[in-house]
Amino acid sequence: NPPMFKGLEHTAIASPDPLKLANWYVAHLNFEINYQPPNTTTVFVRLPDGSMLEIIESATALPGVPDMP
Secondary structure, three states: OOOOOOOOOOEEEEEOOHHHHHHHHHHHHOOEEEEOOOOOOOEEEEOOOOOEEEEEEOOOOOOOOOOOO
16 A cells, blocks of 8 residues: 655745735734745745645735735
């Protein structure tokens, strides 16, 4: 049998303003800012259970969702 899948270390999502989105996760979903690598806009946010999101910079927001951070 193949090994059982047990989870992901983190997932990456893109935003035109990673810090703004990270702060939204902090304010609304109880995440905390875990790490901000130097010389980049990338932000890692984490839940108390260790689940993490890596928020990377995208060029622009998607059409049709102008209110998303």
